[in-house]
Amino acid sequence: AALQLLSTYDSEYFTSSVKDSLLRIVLRWYPRQHNSTVRMLAADLLLSNKPTEEQCLILAEAVRDRSLREVATFILRKMESVIKSGLEPTSLILHNILLRKEFNNYDYLSV
DSSP states (O other), X not given: OHHHHHTTSOGGGOOHHHHHHHHHHHTTXXXXXXOHHHHXXXXXXXXXXXXXXXXXXXXXXXXXXXXGHHHHHHHHHHHHHHHHHTOTTHHHHHHHHHTSTTTSSHHHHTO
């Protein structure tokens, strides 16, 4: 419920601490386990609100975690959507990350 409420706020309210909290939810770095729907909403909010390059890289690396299969697929598709939308500067950051050889290969993209 709290994440759904956050989706109504403007980007200016997404401070670095809020974005870090969203990243921890996506990656299960909280003691409390969140279901995949909550983690996907957190990923969506993070990618839609100007994440840092480091946060984008961490999300890109999370796609490799096969235990997060459903969430990983969502993250990859959301990243592709952001790139196509041209949402600056996030689209450029994600585009450059996905061009790296460790991410631009069949094994990574076959999620």
